[in-house]
Structures are given as C-alpha cells and as structure tokens.
Amino acid sequence: MAETTQIEEIKPPVTDVGVIGWLRQHLFNGLFNSIATILILGFLIKLIPQFIQWAFIDSVWFTSGQECHQAAGACWSVITQNIRFTIFGYFPYEHQWRPLVAMIILVGMLVYSREWNRWNKRLGYAWIFALLVMGLLMKGGLFGLVPVESTKWSGLPLTLLLSFFGILASYPLGVVLALGRQSQMPIIKSLCVVYIEMIRGVPLITMLFMSSVMFPLFLPEGVTIDKVLRAQAAIILFTAAYIAEVVRGGLQAMDRGQYEAAESLGLNYFQMMRMIILPQALKIVIPPTVGILISAFKDTSLVVIIALYDILNTTKSILSEPEWTGFSTEAYIFIAMIYYVCCFSMSKYSRRIEKQLEYKHTPNQE
Amino acid sequence: MSTEQTSSQSPPAEGKPIIEIIGMHKWFDDFHVLKDINLEVRPKEKIVVCGPSGSGKSTVIRCINRLEEHQRGQIIVNGTELTRDLKNIERVRTEVGMVFQHFNLFPHLTILDNLTVGPIWVRKMPKKEAEELAMHYLEIVKIPEQAQKYPGQVSGGQQQRVAIARSLCMKPKIMLFDEPTSALDPEMIKEVLDVMVDLAREGMTMIVVTHEMGFAKEVADRVIFMDYGEIVEENEPFEFFDNPQHDRTKLFLSQIL
Numbered sequence: 001m002a003e004t005t006q007i008e009e010i011k012p013p014v015t016d017v018g019v020i021g022w023l024r025q026h027l028f029n030g031l032f033n034s035i036a037t038i039l040i041l042g043f044l045i046k047l048i049p050q051f052i053q054w055a056f057i058d059s060v061w062f063t064s065g066q067e068c069h070q071a072a073g074a075c076w077s078v079i080t081q082n083i084r085f086t087i088f089g090y091f092p093y094e095h096q097w098r099p100l101v102a103m104i105i106l107v108g109m110l111v112y113s114r115e116w117n118r119w120n121k122r123l124g125y126a127w128i129f130a131l132l133v134m135g136l137l138m139k140g141g142l143f144g145l146v147p148v149e150s151t152k153w154s155g156l157p158l159t160l161l162l163s164f165f166g167i168l169a170s171y172p173l174g175v176v177l178a179l180g181r182q183s184q185m186p187i188i189k190s191l192c193v194v195y196i197e198m199i200r201g202v203p204l205i206t207m208l209f210m211s212s213v214m215f216p217l218f219l220p221e222g223v224t225i226d227k228v229l230r231a232q233a234a235i236i237l238f239t240a241a242y243i244a245e246v247v248r249g250g251l252q253a254m255d256r257g258q259y260e261a262a263e264s265l266g267l268n269y270f271q272m273m274r275m276i277i278l279p280q281a282l283k284i285v286i287p288p289t290v291g292i293l294i295s296a297f298k299d300t301s302l303v304v305i306i307a308l309y310d311i312l313n314t315t316k317s318i319l320s321e322p323e324w325t326g327f328s329t330e331a332y333i334f335i336a337m338i339y340y341v342c343c344f345s346m347s348k349y350s351r352r353i354e355k356q357l358e359y360k361h362t363p364n365q366e
Numbered sequence: 367m368s369t370e371q372t373s374s375q376s377p378p379a380e381g382k383p384i385i386e387i388i389g390m391h392k393w394f395d396d397f398h399v400l401k402d403i404n405l406e407v408r409p410k411e412k413i414v415v416c417g418p419s420g421s422g423k424s425t426v427i428r429c430i431n432r433l434e435e436h437q438r439g440q441i442i443v444n445g446t447e448l449t450r451d452l453k454n455i456e457r458v459r460t461e462v463g464m465v466f467q468h469f470n471l472f473p474h475l476t477i478l479d480n481l482t483v484g485p486i487w488v489r490k491m492p493k494k495e496a497e498e499l500a501m502h503y504l505e506i507v508k509i510p511e512q513a514q515k516y517p518g519q520v521s522g523g524q525q526q527r528v529a530i531a532r533s534l535c536m537k538p539k540i541m542l543f544d545e546p547t548s549a550l551d552p553e554m555i556k557e558v559l560d561v562m563v564d565l566a567r568e569g570m571t572m573i574v575v576t577h578e579m580g581f582a583k584e585v586a587d588r589v590i591f592m593d594y595g596e597i598v599e600e601n602e603p604f605e606f607f608d609n610p611q612h613d614r615t616k617l618f619l620s621q622i623l
Contacts, residue, residue, distance in 0.1 A: 257468055260464075261466065266459040266484065266488040271487045271488075275483055276472055276483075280472075
C-alpha cells in the first residue's frame with residue numbers, strides 16, 4: 001500500500017500564478033489600485049482609437065500643404081516634404097551628404113565605443129582621426145570640398161555638434177573645478193567656488209546672450225570670433241559648473257581611508273587622484289552626471305535665441321511658412337521623437353558603462 | 367599565538383635611531399592630543415604601543431608618515447625631518463609602510479593591481495617586474511591564488527594580509543601597524559598575526575598599535591603604554607606585563623588581561 005500512495009504534486013492556486021496572479025498582484029492589489037486601473041483603462045480605451053484614427057487612418061504622408069489642409073487626420077507631409085531642411089537647415093543643398101556622413105561617423109564611433117574594454121590608446125587615436133574627418137566634412141576647404149561657413153551649419157548636425165563637444169569638454173573641466181574646490185590652496189579654492197556659484201546663479205540663456213551680444217563688445221575692432229564657437233563655449237562653461245558640483249559630491253562620498261592608503265604608499269596628489277580617487281568617485285556619480293549631460297543636450301535648443309538654427313529652430317521656420325502653418329503638432333511630435341531617441345540612448349549608454357565598471361563585491365564582513 | 371617563542375629569535379636592534387621623535391606636541395583644534403612625545407626607534411626594533419582608546423596611540427604613528435601634522439617638536443625619519451616640505455613627506459612615505467585597521471584596499475583594483483600601483487608609479491618599476499614582486503609578496507602572506515580577485519571578494523583576514531603585502535611591495539624600511547586586527551573576526555586574527563611575526567623575524571623595524579598582548583610578548587623589544595596623550599610607561603615586554611610601574615598601567619592591564 002505504501003508504494004501506491006505517492007504524494008501528488010499540487011499546483012499553486014490559479015489565482016496566484018500566471019496571468020491572473022500577475023493581474024492581481026500588479027493591477028488589483030487593493031481598492032485604490034483597482035479603481036486607478038479601471039479609470040486609466042477607460043481613459044486609454046477612449047484615447048487610443050482616436051489617436052490611431054488621427055495619426056494613421058485619416059493621415060496624409062506625402063502631399064503638399066494645400067492637400068494637407070483638406071485632410072481630416074495628421075499631416076505627416078510637413079515632415080516628409082521638408083525633411084532635408086529640418087535635418088540640415090541652411091547647409092548648401094547639394095553638399096548635404098557631408099553632414100550626413102559626419103553624423104554617421106559620429107554615431108558609428110559612439111556605438112563602437114560602448115564596450116568599456118575597447119577604450120584604449122588606439123580608440124583614442126581613432127576618435128581624433130574621426131573628429132578631424134568630421135570637422136573637414138563640415139567645414140570643407142580641403143581636398144576639393146567647397147568651404148561652408150559655420151553660420152550655415154544648422155539642424156541636427158548643429159544640435160549634435162553643440163551637445164557632443166559641450167559634453168566632451170565640460171566633463172573634464174567640471175572635474176578640474178571640483179578638484180579645485182576641494183583644494184587646500186585658498187586662491188584656487190575661492191576662484192573655483194566663485195566660478196561655480198556665479199555660473200549656477202544665472203540661466204543658460206543669459207550666458208548665451210552674453211557670449212553673442214556682450215562679449216564681442218570687448219573684442220578689439222575687426223576681431224570676431226565665430227558665433228557657433230561662442231555658443232559652444234557658453235554651453236561648456238555652463239555645464240561644467242553643474243558637473244563640478246556633482247563630482248564634488250562623489251569626492252566627498254569617498255572614504256578618508258582611500259586617501260590615506262594612497263598617500264602612505266607615497267603616491268603624489270595627481271597619481272592619487274588619477275589612480276585611486278577619481279576612478280571610484282566618478283563611478284559613484286555616473287547617474288547624476290548623465291542627468292546633467294542629458295539636460296545639457298536638451299538645453300542646446302536654447303541657441304534659438306541667438307539666432308542659431310538648431311533642429312528645433314529649423315522646424316519652427318518651416319512652420320512659419322504659410323503652406324505649413326497649423327501643423328506644429330505633427331512637426332513637434334517628430335522632433336520630440338528625435339530628442340527622445342538621443343536622450344534615451346544616452347541613458348542606456350551610461351547604464352551599460354556603469355554595469356561594466358561595477359566591481360565585484362561580497363557582503364562586507366563588518 | 368604561541369608564547370613559548372621569545373623575542374630573542376628575531377634579530378636584535380642595532381645602530382643609530384631610524385626614527386627620532388623629540389618633544390612632539392599635537393593639537394586637534396584646542397584639544398591637546400599628544401603631549402611631549404619622545405621616542406627613539408632603532409633599525410630592526412619592534413615596538414608595541416598600547417593604551418585605552420583615545421589615548422593618542424594611533425595619532426603618534428600617523429604622525430610618523432605625516433597622515434597627521436604635528437605642531438611642535440621634531441620627527442626625523444631615516445634622516446629626513448618631517449616639515450611642510452612635500453618632497454620630504456613623499457620621501458618619508460616611500461620608506462614607511464602603513465597597515466590600517468580597516469585595510470583600506472582599493473576596491474576598484476584587483477589584488478594584484480593593489481600591490482603594483484605603488485611600485486609602478488612611485489618606484490617607476492616596469493609593470494612586469496612589479497607584478498613579479500607583487501606575486502612574491504603574495505606568496506609571503508600566503509594568498510598568491512587570490513591575485514586576480516577584487517578585495518571585496520576575499521575575507522577580512524585575507525584583505526589585511528593583502529594590505530600588508532601592498533606595503534611590503536614598496537620595500538619599506540619601517541612598518542607601522544594601526545590596530546591591524548581590531549576589525550577582524552576572531553578566527554582571522556591569527557593568520558594576520560602570523561604574517562606579522564614572520565615579518566618581525568625577518569628583521570623589519572615595526573611599530574604596532576595593538577591590544578594583542580600575546581603578540582607583544584612574542585615579538586616586541588619594548589612596549590609603550592600611552593594614556594591621555596602621554597607616554598606613561600615604557601619597558602621590555604615581560605617587565606611591562608609582570609611588573610608594571612604606574613597605576614594607570616596596572617589599571618589598563620587589569621582591564622584587558
């Protein structure tokens with residue numbers, strides 16, 4: 001008898017696992033959540049079909065502005081018909097392949113660099129070479145490429161240019177400022193404190209205005225500095241101050257013992273910072289740093305006010321044409337998608353590098 | 367630890383003092399932490415410093431490699447006086463190894479890299495040579511198999527042995543130990559003390575802040591007792607433990623033994 005009474009394997013109650021279990025746990029676990037779930041569902045049911053009707057069923061994609069005005073749905077033609085101006089702006093029409101290639105190189109290099117273990121000297125040289133090529137493509141003047149004034153640089157390439165160099169240059173500058181603020185030397189320390197606090201006390205718009213309107217007044221007669229360069233400098237100086245404060249937080253989070261161990265080995269200040277302190281401190285502050293870099297990316301759209309045509313401004317100027325007025329929703333959805341793709345990639349990118357830098361831990365024995 | 371072995375097994379101290387502390391005072395703000403400290407340490411001498419917490423014993427050895435600054439008096443290490451001069455401080459630090467209570471290993475570097483960072487950057491040693499040196503010292507502290515792991519992956523006792531090996535890689539003339547076993551679980555204390563005893567037998571000059579009285583009896587040439595920032599008593603270990611002179615010493619010993 002004993003061998004026949006096998007204990008049956010009992011399945012867990014159907015209400016706890018599978019689809020029903022999941023629904024119970026995540027959507028209907030309590031009165032408040034159940035009500036919220038039902039309300040949101042109702043809202044979505046009303047909204048989504050309408051949106052689909054507008055965006056896809058009634059929409060027009062490749063028509064002129066006139067036909068758009070007759071259509072009931074979305075007018076995506078505002079994007080498709082003006083895509084080249086939106087993306088490349090005033091860059092000479094027949095040479096627009098050059099910024100396109102430059103952007104492809106940039107994205108390619110970024111994608112290749114996503115693995116931390118590929119970051120070595122050779123990659124550094126590759127980047128320098130790639131940047132030179134990109135600069136040449138944009139500027140021209142060599143190898144039979146027609147020179148293009150930087151005032152003609154606009155659209156997405158300008159946005160990417162301002163953001164990329166803004167991030168690239170403001171990060172090290174911010175680190176230096178953070179170290180300066182921690183310095184024992186009173187002059188360096190107070191210079192850094194004054195700089196950081198002053199910059200953080202004014203909006204970016206002010207900085208851009210000063211760089212484009214006030215700064216030239218101080219230059220001697222006949223000397224001009226490129227407008228894009230001035231905007232770029234303003235963005236760099238602005239972002240660096242914010243980076244500096246985040247990095248300072250990382251430095252302060254470091255255990256005093258790390259400094260002492262490094263010092264007692266005889267490492268000098270720069271060796272200690274480079275080998276021991278900064279690698280740990282900068283890693284701690286990757287999440288807030290990326291937050292700042294993402295907002296710096298979005299802030300580049302403020303160059304509108306000094307009459308640079310970034311991608312947001314090129315879109316605006318299309319919308320101001322009589323043929324396309326009234327289609328700002330469609331155009332801005334498109335721009336929002338571009339911004340979203342860029343920002344989301346930055347955030348993913350940084351998560352990836354953060355993961356790769358994670359050092360292994362077992363719970364501490366204290 | 368076995369206490370049958372006596373300090374006579376480690377080589378005797380010799381020659382002129384390698385560390386001289388003359389009339390040293392130190393304040394933390396208004397608080398007078400160290401009062402008129404005088405101490406001479408000769409090469410190969412092993413000194414144990416003990417005393418109640420807050421007595422300033424750690425501060426003394428932290429002054430010897432300038433992790434703390436003293437305000438009055440002189441500290442001369444291996445012929446170099448410690449002043450504000452950064453060159454001197456760096457020179458002293460390369461001659462003096464330090465082991466901390468909380469190990470202070472670099473968590474972002476492998477154990478091997480923890481050991482080679484000093485030789486490569488301070489001693490300008492080629493990487494390969496530094497790694498051989500590091501493996502040599504990892505064998506001395508008996509954990510060569512952990513070289514590629516990170517500090518967070520090994521036990522506390524092993525971490526402290528790595529920390530000792532890291533200091534030894536700089537080939538220091540003097541080793542300072544700041545309560546090296548206080549943060550360890552009891553079963554790990556012995557493995558660290560064993561390494562320190564071996565080091566003493568090799569003739570290293572050592573100043574050890576510790577409450578491990580067995581260790582003091584086994585290797586110390588002198589035991590120094592500190593209280594309220596002063597050196598209260600100084601004697602050979604057996605004399606110190608069996609026949610303490612000062613009331614405060616007697617009280618302290620009665621509390622810890």
